[in-house]
Amino acid sequence: xxxxxxEFLAQARSDFEVFRRLAVLxxxxxxxxxxxxxxxxxxxxxxxxxxxxxxxxxxxxxxMVDTPxxxxxxxxxxxxxxxxxxxxxxxxRLTHIMAVLRGVECLHPSVAQPTDAAPxxxxxxxxxxxxxxxxxxxxxxxxxxxxxxxxSCLATSFVERLMDRFCQLP
Amino acid sequence: xxxxxxxxxxxxxWHSTEHAAKxxxxxxxxxxxxxxxxxxxxxxxxxxxxxxxxxxxxxGASPEVPFQSRVALASRKQWRAISRGDLTLPKGWEGAAPxxxxxxxxxx
Numbered sequence: 001x002x003x004x005x006x007e008f009l010a011q012a013r014s015d016f017e018v019f020r021r022l023a024v025l026x027x028x029x030x031x032x033x034x035x036x037x038x039x040x041x042x043x044x045x046x047x048x049x050x051x052x053x054x055x056x057x058x059x060x061x062x063x064m065v066d067t068p069x070x071x072x073x074x075x076x077x078x079x080x081x082x083x084x085x086x087x088x089x090x091x092x093r094l095t096h097i098m099a100v101l102r103g104v105e106c107l108h109p110s111v112a113q114p115t116d117a118a119p120x121x122x123x124x125x126x127x128x129x130x131x132x133x134x135x136x137x138x139x140x141x142x143x144x145x146x147x148x149x150x151x152s153c154l155a156t157s158f159v160e161r162l163m164d165r166f167c168q169l170p
Numbered sequence: 171x172x173x174x175x176x177x178x179x180x181x182x183x184w185h186s187t188e189h190a191a192k193x194x195x196x197x198x199x200x201x202x203x204x205x206x207x208x209x210x211x212x213x214x215x216x217x218x219x220x221x222x223x224x225x226x227x228x229x230g231a232s233p234e235v236p237f238q239s240r241v242a243l244a245s246r247k248q249w250r251a252i253s254r255g256d257l258t259l260p261k262g263w264e265g266a267a268p269x270x271x272x273x274x275x276x277x278x
Contacts, residue, residue, distance in 0.1 A: 020227070020228070023227075023228065023229050023230065024228040024229060024230050024238070025230045026230040026231045026232075026238070027230055027231065027232040027233070028231075029230070030230070032232070081217060082217030082218070083215055083216065083217050084213075084214045084215040084216070084217070084245070085215045089191075089215070141233065144232050144233055145232060145233055145234045147184075149229055149230075149232060150181070150184075150229045150232065150234065150235055150239060151181070151184040151185060151234075153185070153227045153229075153241045153243075154185075154243075156227055157227060157243055161217065
């Protein structure tokens with residue numbers, strides 16, 4: 001047992017490990033939505049660990065993109081993570097990484113699917129709405145091709161680094 | 171039948187676009203059986219001390235990359251330690267020689 005923040009971090013790490021284990025399986029055995037779902041949960045839990053570490057009752061933090069600039073866009077963060085980027089290059093890479101991770105976060109049902117009409121990682125959707133033409137996430141081929149399951153390993157390794165260096169983050 | 175070396179080049183190209191570090195070098199540890207793509211990406215911007223293990227992020231075969239792929243990021247310090255034999259590669263990478271497939275803007 002630990003603090004609320006520590007336990008959210010433990011859950012984030014555990015979910016990230018499941019992401020890793022599912023990601024390595026062929027996409028025709030395990031659909032892309034499943035590892036992506038665990039990555040999405042790991043990101044959310046990491047953000048909550050950060051929120052509860054610093055919570056003064058005012059932070060509204062559900063996603064990486066909402067992470068306060070004083071944490072990630074901070075030279076001390078760059079130093080804590082150990083990347084050798086110059087500050088300007090770090091900011092540019094951070095923008096890219098956030099865009100990739102935001103793409104995953106936007107596939108949360110509450111964000112993506114207010115009208116049952118948008119792809120998300122958990123529930124079938126009908127597109128166009130009321131068309132009767134439904135698709136399950138596990139049958140949505142675009143998830144199998146998502147960059148986060150391959151080409152964007154910079155973003156996923158960044159998430160893992162954030163969790164590893166959590167205690168050193170500003 | 172997907173072409174192994176062409177897919178290695180494709181993946182290296184994607185990753186070099188993403189990182190855009192001027193000093194990025196990507197090595198392929200080719201699998202003689204052409205079942206697994208293993209890329210080691212080296213740049214001074216990646217974190218990692220010379221005694222810090224290099225780990226890989228592994229991905230299953232997909233429509234875009236029809237081979238299992240493993241990608242590891244290493245700092246220059248780690249790369250020098252690997253070259254000296256002081257640091258081991260991720261498990262399963264042993265026995266293959268590195269083949270440079272990307273060097274600072276050029277896909278080989």
